[in-house]
Structure formats: structure tokens, C-alpha cells
Amino acid sequence: MELNELTKEIEVCAYCPLMCKNMCCFHSAAKNESSAPTMKNLLLDWSQKDRIELKEISGVMYQCTLCGQCTQWCEEKRDIPNNMIAARAEIVNRNMAPAEVKEVEQSTVQHHNPFGKKQGKRSEGVSLDTNHEASDNIFLFVGCTTAYYQENILDAFGKITAAAGVKVQTLQEDEWCCGLPQYKLGLKKNAVELAQHNVQALSEQNCQTLLFICPTCYSAFRDFYSEWGIEMKFEVKFISEYILDLIDKSRIVLNKDMAGTLTYHDPCALARPLKATKNSDVCNEGVVEEPRDILKKIPGVDFVEMRWNREKSFCCGGDVATRLTYPQVSAEIGKKAIDEAVKVEADYLVTSCPACNRQFIDVLDSSEGKQKIEVLSLCEIVANSIE
């Protein structure tokens, strides 16, 4: 939605007395008043009323991971992330965006990913495409974080498919970023171009089912593409559903003892995915039980829940925007999320998002979890528990 269509929504939050303040992961880590959800909306409200320049507060609008925790705690379920995204789009339109956002835009145009990495074949060097039998046209959407920072997750998935004897293809160099990170930064034009390319490439390959390792990519395809006017004829499925199916059909057997206490971190994009638009009728329910169902089948582990889980899980702070624009705050948010796992005395902190995984690994040694916790992706712990 355009910023000027959200005046009422912004006002509601601007005049609410700080009820979600303490739950905002950015504010809890940064602790400056302008980052509180109410204050961001109040400043935005006043900028719309020409009492303060939008340019002056452009940085404030990026003091948000868009994790949606505020919406969960708001009794009226106000969609504050949507307000922030609209503000960012306006900031980009008026050429006021922070330098980091412009870099993402440039990288997207040049390399089709937000990280400035050369495109290349995204699943090159992993064992994904070997040892399989013919099956339906199942594709895996690798995602930028997995491709450039978390190849081990891809290796693990390769081990799972090899054990199951199934063929899963990828688009290799034809896979571009899903577009959601760009959309969240206010770069909707870039986001739509990426989406159009991906859907066209997958359709040309006659993709029947598209699997996702990354919840952000999954949410982009499932919740946003149709809102952006892009039609898909293939089924989208998150990896947990696929793996659970393999286990239930005994295509893979989890038989190696992983002895230890395990907890699961719900990624924001999976547990409380953003709404594509205010009036969206797109189904955007979270995926929270399937990963747990898998983890409870791992031999030898004692599964414990963190205090705040599922829709109220803490954010890891590892989204593209926050890592780039406020790296210190991003790291603080990550440490607080790890603290939650330390509090339940977990040996393994498992998540089903490569961005969360990357974030936790990056901040682990400066957190309370140092030398106490091993961070693993869902794919890795499943692969490790196959003899």
C-alpha cells in the first residue's frame, strides 16, 4: 500500500500508549526512544503533516526488522511492519534511502542478489543433484543466504535427498533472489522484476513443486507474488513439510543418536509471515508444528521449548536490512535470542531459516551461548541423524 493510504493506520499506532514497546526486538536492543514502534509511527505521522522532514527520519524507518512481534502483542493486531514498508518505499521514491539500501539496489540490478555476490551456479559443488531416481519435477529454491553463506545447509539437504533416493533440481544460475528483501527495503520495482524472472524460469523448466529452505523465499512466493500480479502454476512447499513426508513414508530413517537437549527457534518469516497487503486475502498462516514434529523424531534428543515460541518467538535480527543498516543492533538482537536458548539449557539451537542460522553462528561467540550451544539448521540435524 502507498504511504498516503495508511494515514489512519499510522495514526492509530502513533497515539497508542507504547504497549508494544518492550516487545520490539529493535528497541529492546538499541534502547533509543525513536526506535519504539509508537515513536516511529508518531514521527511518520508528523512527517506526513509536514511538521518534520521525511528525510530527517529516513534512517528511523529502517530501525525495524519487520519481525511482526509488535503485531502479535498488539491486542488490535495492528500491522506496523506494513507502515514501515510503505514509508521505506516512499523514502526510496524520493531518493532519501540510506547508502546501504542503494547498494542493495545496485547489487540486485547487477548480480540479482542483495549481497553483491557474483551470481554463479547456486548449488554448485554440493551433492544435491547426484544419486537420485527419476521423479516429478521437484525444484528447490536455494535462496541467496544459503547459496552464499550457508552452503552446508545445501550439503545437508543433498544428503537427505540422496538417502531418500529422490531427485530435486535447482535453477542453478537462473535462480535470482526471491525479491522479498528488496521489497522490505522499499525497492518494490526490483522485487517484482526478480519475482517475474523466477516464475518464468521455473515455468520454462515445467516445475511442478517448488521446495524452500528459506522461510523468506517461501513467504515471497506464497504470500507476495500473487499480490504483485505474478501467476504461478506450481505448488510451493516448505522444506519441513517435505522432510516430514519423507520420514513418514520411511524414505529416510533417523537412526543416529544425537544425545542432548534441543530447542527450536521459530523464524519470523515462517511463524508470523508478513501480510502482503492490508486487505490481503492471501493465506499467511505460519508453519510452526512441522519442524517440531521432525525434531521430536531425532533419536536421543530431549526437546524443550523456549519461553517465547511459535508466533511469539524472539527475532534473531538477521534480516538483510538490519544486518546492513544497523549491524551492531542486529548482533545484539541475535544475542538476546540465543540467551533464550541458554535459559532452557539447550545443547542444540535448531532453526529452519538460513538467515537465522547465519546470524546465530556469527554472534554465538559473543553471546551467553559461547561453548554451550551448537547452532544447527533443520536440514543439518536431520542429515546428521541419518547413519
Added chain:
Amino acid sequence: MRKANQEQVYRKIATVVGEDSIATSRYEKMSYSLNRNWYSRTLLSIKKEVPLADFVVYPKSTEQVASILKIANEAKVPVTPYSGGSSGMGGNVPVKKGIVIDLKHLNKIIEINEHSLLVTVQAGVTCWQLEDELNRRGYTSGHIQASHYSACIGGSIALRAAGRLSTGYGKIEDMVTGLEVVLPDGEVLRTRTVPRHATGPDLNQLFIGSEGALGIITEATLVINNMPEKRVFRAVLFPSLHSGLNAMRRIMQKHLRPTMGRLYDERETETLFKNTWGIDEKGAYLVFGFDGPSAVVDRTMEIALQICSEEDGKDLGSEKGDFWWNHKFSDYYPKDEKDVERWKALMGGKAAGATIDICAPYHKIEDIHNDLRKTFKEKFGNKYKVDIYGHLSHWYTSGTMTYCRWHLREVPQDEELLTIYREVWDSLIQVVIEHGAVIEHHHGVGRVLGRYIKDQYGAAGFGVLKKIKQAIDPNNIMNIGVMGLGE
């Protein structure tokens, strides 16, 4: 602050906390001035300048707070302490510019002593954060403020706050057993954590409610409680405020120790019933509750209901009581466009309104409540659209508190609005002073009511307060103007 002095102070403080722990941007400073205070938001809405600090500092330890205060004291720079920013009394608005010290980075829960049931926390721990941590271990602070999600422990202590369950668990001053306070010259004072003492005046109580005028509270030790085995709430409808008040007084004086009691006057009852349940019920509506071992709770509730019945109260059951507890924060969420307009009008200068919470003994409280309503309507009802209603809550053996909400609509949207506020406060506070009550129960006095403190304490009492201020803060840097001190 003069520019040369400001730069010098900035540089010195930067050597203590680092430049990345100081904010100077206009929008950040505005965020500190606009928080929940109607006064600064009204200024903004009528296009007047909002007072802004010269800069905001984020210390990360008591030692850093001490160093900052030492620098400010030597340079005679005004200091405004700040934590959760949920106060509506203007005590944390930097009207004298200078430095805002935001304590939110002091947010560690240092120790939970499960043997003595004590918790030691830093000032920037939010009430929610503390309660959440205690709940994980089977304890409760018993301190659940309306601003639970944003208020910090330091601010609660500095303003003598009360939680929703204060009747059972006490106000914050009943919970504090030890304090760490940084004095204006940078010296750090620590009191000993003991349940009671007879070693002179209580230094804890000197700083509890001092609103940042005497120093900065950086750490506190508080009593905690086991989570109750059973928690119950009940709703009762009385024919009048008078009969409900009698019932609650008798319950308190029989030492049944309810956790809370909220008795709405006839006007608020009517609004509440209509808005919440869509029914036309008249009378005075009471919600109250008990915590404790199951058998004790069941029996005390039985006795309390008997007392209610003797005062002609109609038992409405536990469902409506539980509803109150489960929706205790709901009033604060703007729900629809009408609600938004109400909040906007109030915070945006198109209406005037606030709350007044007055504490008095039982033999005065009903007259005060009625006189507040009568005075307000008589004085302002012929000029504006007005409404005033309220409830009695926070109960003691000898008295209680009345919490009246007043609203004026169709007010001028210019500087006259500030005059209207002043006139309303003058009228309402005069009623309170004439009845011999105190002008605040749990929000602190701040700058909104500071000018009335002298009237409440009298010349001798206020003189003592001034001498204390002068002795502890001779350079008058600490939160100038709160409680009418230091102006």
C-alpha cells in the same frame, strides 16, 4: 546550555561513554520530549516549540552514570533522568534543556535470591521483563502497572508507582528493600537490604518518589512472591458508589487482603456496561480478587461476598471478574476510528483531558470524589462539552484512592488550551487541598502538579523538602522543576 559549555560537556561525556552512546539528532531528542506527556504533544500540535535536550546519553553502568553526573555537576548543566518514558506527568521532559540520561542500558536482573525472596535489578529493567523472568521461575513481582510493557523499575520507584494488584502486594515503596543511588556529585549511595530497621530515617524512602530531583536510582532490591496457588476475581454490582465503598472498607478492615478492588462510580459503570457488554445496567460495579492457597482464597472470597451481600451487592460471578484481569490493558489500545479520534484529540490538542488520582481516608474519600465531579462540571460545563467519572482502587485499612478521568471537548486549538489545562488543575487540586488529602497517589507529581506541592505540604513541610534538595543538589542540576523544586 551555552554552546561553548555544551561542547566541552559533550567532549568530556564522550570520553566516558563513547560518542556512539550520545544522541544529538533532532528527531531523537524529539522522541524523548514527546513520549507520553500530553503537555509536549499539545505544544507540538499548537505549533509551539517543544523543549529539547542538548543531547541524550546512554550510560551502560552505574560508574558511567556517576561520571556523567560529576561532569554535569561541575559544569552546572541540567540533567533529566529517563527510562521507560511512560509517565504522563511531564517529569521526564527536558524543559531546561541540558542532558537526558537514558537508563535503559542498565537492564540486568542481577540476582534472584530464592531463599529470602528478593530480586536485585538495574533501573532500566522493564516491569514486563522482570515479571517475565520471575514467572519463568515460579515467582511474581506482584507489580503489574498499566504501563507494564514500557515502564522501567527505576522510573516506577522514582515515581512511587502502584500496580494493578497493589492492594494485595503493595505499592513499589512497599517492595523496595535496598537501593543504589548516584548522587548529583557522582557519589554512589547504597542502602542495606533489610526488611525493617530502627537506625534513623529511612534513606530508601527519601529517594523513592524523588522523581530524579535528588539523584539517579541505578539499582534496587525488591521483595518478590511465590506465584499464588490460586487467583480469583469476582464482579459485584452495588446500588450506589456509597454501598460499594462500604463493602470494600469492611473487607479491608476485616483484613481479608484482596489483591485488588476496582469500584466504578455510577457514571463509569454505565459507560463500561454499555461499551463492554452492550447492556443498560445501572449502579456501581466492583471487581475484586484474591491470591493465595486454594482453601484460603475460597474462604476469604466467601466472607467477602457475604459482606457485599450485606451492602446490597449483587454477585455477578467470576466471569466478569476474570474478564477485567484478562483485558486489563485493553483500554489502552485504540480500537477503531472513533477511539483513534479520541486519542488523537487528546494527545493532539483538539481536546483536553487527564486523570487525577487522590488518596484520602475513608471518611473523606466519597466527598472528595463527588466534589471533584461537581466542581469540574459546574466550572467548565457551561463553556465546553465535559465529562468526568472514575473509580476507587488501591485499598488500605484506613482509606483508598479515587481515580477520576476528566475530558473537555470543543476546546480552542491554540495557546489558550494550555491555560484551560491550568484552570482545570487549579480547580480540582483546590478541592483536594481543602479536603486535606494528597494530590497524587501513584503517578508522581512531575511538572504537571509540581506547583501545588507547597499547598499540599504547607510552608514548613515544603521548606523541609527544599532544604533536602539544596543539601543534596546544591548546584540544582537534577530534574529542575519536578515537585516544584529548584525553579
